[in-house]
Amino acid sequence: MSRLRAAALAVAAILVPFAAEAAEQVNVYTYRETKLVQPLFDAFTKDTGIAVNVISASSGLEQRIKAEGADSPADVLLTVDIGRIDDAVAAGISQPINSAVIDEIVPAQFRDPNGHWAGISMRARVIYASKDRVKQEAITYEELADPKWKGKICIRSGQHIYNNALFAAYVAKHGEAKAEEWLRGLKANLAQKPSGGDRETARDVAAGKCDLGIGNTYYWALMLKDPDKKAWADATKVILPTFEGGGTHVNLSGVLLTKNAPNKASAVKLIEWLAGEKAQQIYADANYEYPIRAGVALNPVIASYGKLKPDPLPIAKIAANRKAAATLVDKVGFDN
Ligand SMILES: [Fe+2]
Numbered sequence: 001m002s003r004l005r006a007a008a009l010a011v012a013a014i015l016v017p018f019a020a021e022a023a024e025q026v027n028v029y030t031y032r033e034t035k036l037v038q039p040l041f042d043a044f045t046k047d048t049g050i051a052v053n054v055i056s057a058s059s060g061l062e063q064r065i066k067a068e069g070a071d072s073p074a075d076v077l078l079t080v081d082i083g084r085i086d087d088a089v090a091a092g093i094s095q096p097i098n099s100a101v102i103d104e105i106v107p108a109q110f111r112d113p114n115g116h117w118a119g120i121s122m123r124a125r126v127i128y129a130s131k132d133r134v135k136q137e138a139i140t141y142e143e144l145a146d147p148k149w150k151g152k153i154c155i156r157s158g159q160h161i162y163n164n165a166l167f168a169a170y171v172a173k174h175g176e177a178k179a180e181e182w183l184r185g186l187k188a189n190l191a192q193k194p195s196g197g198d199r200e201t202a203r204d205v206a207a208g209k210c211d212l213g214i215g216n217t218y219y220w221a222l223m224l225k226d227p228d229k230k231a232w233a234d235a236t237k238v239i240l241p242t243f244e245g246g247g248t249h250v251n252l253s254g255v256l257l258t259k260n261a262p263n264k265a266s267a268v269k270l271i272e273w274l275a276g277e278k279a280q281q282i283y284a285d286a287n288y289e290y291p292i293r294a295g296v297a298l299n300p301v302i303a304s305y306g307k308l309k310p311d312p313l314p315i316a317k318i319a320a321n322r323k324a325a326a327t328l329v330d331k332v333g334f335d336n
Contacts, residue, residue, distance in 0.1 A: 119252035145185025206235035
């Protein structure tokens with residue numbers, strides 16, 4: 001090897017790491033499972049050339065971002081549920097996204113009025129009803145407290161974030177006194193102490209322990225393709241409940257731009273890309289979620305539930321009643 005070529009290689013060896021650092025990148029902290037979000041990030045990198053570095057965890061990400069402070073590498077936090085989104089904003093780790101693209105694509109009810117978060121996909125909280133024992137095809141959330149369902153309803157803990165959001169929506173709509181009465185009625189209709197997860201409510205309906213289970217839309221689709229749980233889906237039908245005079249309670253997976261995002265421009269690009277057609281189709285097909293963007297085809301299993309009419313209550317109003325809902329759950333001894 002000539003000395004010149006050796007020198008050139010040595011320079012290249014030094015430059016490569018710098019080149020890698022100089023390339024555009026974005027750092028994502030996520031509560032979503034890597035297998036769900038990696039296909040999205042791969043497609044984003046392919047489209048834009050921007051590398052995505054992912055840190056995934058099941059808890060504590062906002063505390064971590066807070067602890068990292070001004071040195072935090074996090075640009076974007078991807079999270080699921082109104083409760084977690086709300087906690088992240090309350091932890092002071094976010095800043096307004098300020099994107100006309102997001103404001104145009106994401107309906108106002110699914111965005112923070114202050115711009116700190118945006119919904120990227122939706123899930124609805126619905127009924128898994130026994131195919132054999134439940135004849136009706138429509139139901140209201142209010143009706144779940146009707147004594148006609150006494151001993152027939154299965155649900156997970158009233159303090160789980162999914163139920164907390166549903167109950168908070170009830171408080172936002174009807175006020176605390178009515179919500180308390182409703183929770184007492186629902187509690188009186190339970191077949192068993194709140195337990196398990198959403199899939200287990202379908203399992204218990206399939207086993208005849210209850211006629212109505214409460215669960216999220218994507219779990220039913222996941223059970224259908226899981227050989228171990230397909231029987232639970234087969235024994236049940238999904239009913240999209242509505243609030244009286246309203247629609248079906250939906251919750252969000254959402255995105256936040258971190259307060260100290262070191263790669264802010266790339267982060268906003270990623271956030272906007274996630275609301276784009278390609279990403280929204282991936283959310284719909286791979287995650288069995290409802291796209292936040294209009295005009296994207298639903299996964300056929302999700303479409304089979306019937307047409308979703310999301311309740312028009314702004315998500316921020318639901319978030320504002322989380323604490324009241326949690327207090328009522330304790331007050332009525334819902335989980336006891
Ligand atoms: Fe879930």
